[in-house]
Amino acid sequence: MSKRVDVVDLNVYYGDFLAVEGVNMNIDAQAVTAFIGPSGCGKTTLLRSLNRMHEVLPGARVKGQLLLDGEDIYESGVDPVTVRTQVGMVFQRPNPFPTMTIRENVLAGYKLNGARLSKSQSEEIVETSLRSANLWNEVKDRLDRPGSGLSGGQQQRLCIARTIAVKPDVILMDEPCSALDPISTLAIEDLIGELQQDYTVIIVTHNMQQAARVSQKTAFFNIAGTGKPGKLIEYDDTTSIFNTPQEKSTEDYVSGRFG
Amino acid sequence: MTSSLTQSDKRGVAGDRVFSALTVSAGVLILLTLAFVALFLTVNSRDAVYQEDQGGWILTAFFDYAYPLVIGTLIASFIALILAAPVAVGVALYISHYAPPRFSKGIGYVIDLLAAIPSVVYGAWGMSFLGPALIPVYGWLHENLGFIPLFAGDPSQTGRTIFTAGVVLGVMILPIITSVCREIFIQTPKLHEEAALALGATRWEMIKMSVFPFARAGIISGIMLGLGRALGETMAVALVLSPGMLTASLISSGNSTIPAEIALGFPEAPPGSERQAQLIAIGLVLFLITLLVNMTARWIVSRHKEFSGAN
Numbered sequence: 095m096s097k098r099v100d101v102v103d104l105n106v107y108y109g110d111f112l113a114v115e116g117v118n119m120n121i122d123a124q125a126v127t128a129f130i131g132p133s134g135c136g137k138t139t140l141l142r143s144l145n146r147m148h149e150v151l152p153g154a155r156v157k158g159q160l161l162l163d164g165e166d167i168y169e170s171g172v173d174p175v176t177v178r179t180q181v182g183m184v185f186q187r188p189n190p191f192p193t194m195t196i197r198e199n200v201l202a203g204y205k206l207n208g209a210r211l212s213k214s215q216s217e218e219i220v221e222t223s224l225r226s227a228n229l230w231n232e233v234k235d236r237l238d239r240p241g242s243g244l245s246g247g248q249q250q251r252l253c254i255a256r257t258i259a260v261k262p263d264v265i266l267m268d269e270p271c272s273a274l275d276p277i278s279t280l281a282i283e284d285l286i287g288e289l290q291q292d293y294t295v296i297i298v299t300h301n302m303q304q305a306a307r308v309s310q311k312t313a314f315f316n317i318a319g320t321g322k323p324g325k326l327i328e329y330d331d332t333t334s335i336f337n338t339p340q341e342k343s344t345e346d347y348v349s350g351r352f353g
Numbered sequence: 354m355t356s357s358l359t360q361s362d363k364r365g366v367a368g369d370r371v372f373s374a375l376t377v378s379a380g381v382l383i384l385l386t387l388a389f390v391a392l393f394l395t396v397n398s399r400d401a402v403y404q405e406d407q408g409g410w411i412l413t414a415f416f417d418y419a420y421p422l423v424i425g426t427l428i429a430s431f432i433a434l435i436l437a438a439p440v441a442v443g444v445a446l447y448i449s450h451y452a453p454p455r456f457s458k459g460i461g462y463v464i465d466l467l468a469a470i471p472s473v474v475y476g477a478w479g480m481s482f483l484g485p486a487l488i489p490v491y492g493w494l495h496e497n498l499g500f501i502p503l504f505a506g507d508p509s510q511t512g513r514t515i516f517t518a519g520v521v522l523g524v525m526i527l528p529i530i531t532s533v534c535r536e537i538f539i540q541t542p543k544l545h546e547e548a549a550l551a552l553g554a555t556r557w558e559m560i561k562m563s564v565f566p567f568a569r570a571g572i573i574s575g576i577m578l579g580l581g582r583a584l585g586e587t588m589a590v591a592l593v594l595s596p597g598m599l600t601a602s603l604i605s606s607g608n609s610t611i612p613a614e615i616a617l618g619f620p621e622a623p624p625g626s627e628r629q630a631q632l633i634a635i636g637l638v639l640f641l642i643t644l645l646v647n648m649t650a651r652w653i654v655s656r657h658k659e660f661s662g663a664n
């Protein structure tokens with residue numbers, strides 16, 4: 095299953111500091127949406143507010159609505175824990191659980207849900223998740239080795255496997271390739287293309303080519319200056335953003351004439 | 354022949370040498386100190402196990418003397434650990450992950466203050482307040498659970514039992530275990546905590562998934578530090594306990610610990626006497642127990658090294 099995400103008048107704060115202001119956008123299901131923009135414009139902040147990870151930081155809060163297939167995840171009474179099981183997240187730096195084996199890492203989300211899995215069920219989940227993360231062939235002989243013993247790119251794919259194992263509706267990725275070499279990056283980009291068939295994927299990237307390669311829609315964010323809130327400047331089909339942007343600042347940014 | 358590669362930063366090299374010499378000598382100094390203590394204890398405890406006029410080796414006599422003290426020491430320390438460790442881990446977790454930031458500083462400060470109280474004060478508190486306060490509890494335990502050997506025997510009328518001593522020790526080692534655990538808990542990488550949260554973990558599940566595995570070695574070290582203090586604590590136990598014969602009952606008077614025995618016996622033992630040698634010999638035994646405890650802790654910590662996250 096994959097769900098549509100609608101952002102309505104969203105303001106995101108760190109204490110009194112307004113980091114992201116007035117975002118309105120409709121993110122398609124079963125598509126890849128890229129967030130681009132200069133450093134500090136609030137891409138990470140916005141992304142983390144999509145699965146209520148933002149509020150984990152002390153003083154951090156959100157105003158506005160965020161609809162997951164029409165249901166507001168910020169409505170009072172909504173449990174952030176439930177939201178996070180439906181909206182998975184892959185971080186900038188690979189973060190497999192260091193004390194767990196590769197197998198346990200993949201099953202970590204299941205363990206949380208309290209699911210009792212038979213041995214064959216868990217074997218199957220491990221295999222399909224690792225296969226969808228294009229990691230199976232590399233690790234099938236060492237599932238009981240620690241996850242931290244893999245290369246950076248493999249660790250990141252393990253984290254993706256861990257995220258898709260619990261079948262979320264939306265997958266958020268914050269610069270998932272920024273710590274990886276070009277080959278691993280390509281492997282993950284291919285993977286994102288495949289994930290799109292089953293999930294809503296939202297990816298933050300600093301790499302224009304990557305945004306152009308993997309996404310159907312692109313959102314460009316910008317800030318007027320330091321201390322000012324980040325804003326959504328332009329949001330359109332990726333081809334339009336890169337070829338016929340409507341805003342001057344978008345054009346400057348995607349053509350590398352920024353700043 | 355000098356090339357640009359064979360030349361080196363002379364001052365940097367000298368600094369490096371000095372520093373490594375310093376660290377090596379510090380290490381050697383510690384080993385030497387340990388060796389001298391061990392040597393002193395061994396040499397001076399000779400008379401406790403070998404007496405010419407009693408027909409040579411008197412190991413059994415010494416063993417009969419020492420084993421009740423060893424058991425008493427272990428019991429008191431064990432009670433202290435059982436009581437203190439869970440509380441310490443809980444308090445540390447509260448400070449690091451639950452308390453509002455404004456609060457946690459204050460609580461940490463109070464806990465650290467507990468560590469600054471001299472052990473005589475704890476001893477006096479145990480003897481004159483905690484002991485008497487526990488008398489009804491001992492009475493109740495004896496009446497209702499008396500069939501268990503631990504609570505058999507006449508309940509003490511002064512409350513100065515091995516159990517009271519264990520509780521006092523527990524309070525004494527609470528701060529050290531708490532501080533160590535808190536330090537470690539705080540250092541849990543945000544990355545791993547968020548990994549758990551993003552998978553839909555509740556706060557407690559996040560703690561089980563990220564914080565505890567990361568802190569495992571640290572918790573064990575903290576507990577071992579506490580145990581070390583409990584094993585060697587003298588004043589508090591000497592004041593609280595009215596020493597006596599070894600008994601399985603925790604609530605009757607009786608039992609004693611090695612440090613208390615040494616503290617109470619040493620001033621009365623004539624220098625060079627067999628009695629003094631005996632006291633030094635049980636000191637050696639305590640030294641060995643502590644060594645063993647620490648080595649076990651190291652061993653526990655070093656298992657599963659690859660899974661520690663240090664790589």
Ligand SMILES: Nc1ncnc2c1ncn2[C@@H]1O[C@H](COP(=O)(O)OP(=O)(O)OP(=O)(O)O)[C@@H](O)[C@H]1O
Nearest residue numbers: 108111113132133134135136137138139140151321
């Ligand atoms: N924990 C925090 N507390 C306070 N302010 C923060 C915090 N994290 C980020 N900010 C501020 O919020 C704004 C947006 O930061 P954010 O990390 O979302 O930017 P970004 O677009 O992801 O940048 P980058 O491309 O460098 O990752 C910045 O001004 C930043 O200083």
Ligand SMILES: [Mg+2]
Nearest residue numbers: 137138139268
């Ligand atoms: Mg960012």
